[in-house]
Amino acid sequence: MTDAPQQRIAAITLDQRSVLRRSPAIEHERAIAITDLLKDNRFAPDSGLAGPFDVHLAIAENRLALEMRSAADGSSETIVLPLAPFRRIVKDYFLVCESYYKALRGKLAQVEAIDVGRRSLHDEGAALLIERLAGKVAIDHDTARRLFTLICVLHLRA
Numbered sequence: 319m320t321d322a323p324q325q326r327i328a329a330i331t332l333d334q335r336s337v338l339r340r341s342p343a344i345e346h347e348r349a350i351a352i353t354d355l356l357k358d359n360r361f362a363p364d365s366g367l368a369g370p371f372d373v374h375l376a377i378a379e380n381r382l383a384l385e386m387r388s389a390a391d392g393s394s395e396t397i398v399l400p401l402a403p404f405r406r407i408v409k410d411y412f413l414v415c416e417s418y419y420k421a422l423r424g425k426l427a428q429v430e431a432i433d434v435g436r437r438s439l440h441d442e443g444a445a446l447l448i449e450r451l452a453g454k455v456a457i458d459h460d461t462a463r464r465l466f467t468l469i470c471v472l473h474l475r476a
Contacts, residue, residue, distance in 0.1 A: 324369040325362035327355060327461075328389050332472060333376030343419055344471060351467035359461040361386075364454055367395055375465075377401065377472045384455075397454050403446060408473050411439045440466060 330352055361371060367388055374385040380401050387394040414436045421428040444462035447469070451457060457465070 324390070325360065325456075326370050327359050327361045327373050328370035329372040330355060330468070331372075331374045332468060333374065333383075335376075343415075347467055348471045351464045351471075355461065355464040355468075359464070360456070360458040361461060362456040363395065364456065365395060367393060375468055375472060382469060382472075386455075397451070399450050403450065404443065404469065407439060407443045407446060408470055411436070411443060411470055412473075414439055443469075 332348070361369065361373070363371075363386060367386060368390040370389045372387045372389055374383075374387075376383045376385075382399045382401055382404075383396055384399070385394060385396045414432060418429065418432045418436055421432050440463055441459075443466035444459055447462045447466050448457060448459070
């Protein structure tokens, strides 16, 4: 059995071909998600692959490819998930985020209410990711939230 502290993501990259443009706000969200993810996460493939892991996220043919490479021995595996179950949550999340950023520039009274909705959608996306990875990779809620943010970033296309 692999030592539990090693069952974590040590490095993460996003497929730059999947993203054609990002606003400064989205780039900021990406940077925070990666920083927080690398600081504290739980990521344990059910296959027994030894961690810590270098993870690469990409979207191809309407699927999420999550490539995991063991930093310990270089072995790797890729999990592919259909994105269709995430489509509504990602779309709604972008709409709420857009309202949130507009509210920040104007009506501050709306910010708190919009942020509650944004966090709720974020939690829903994280729960769906945990559910879709069940039997493949065990992750905690905070790790799922940060990965969901990165999945959303990958959805941005010009």
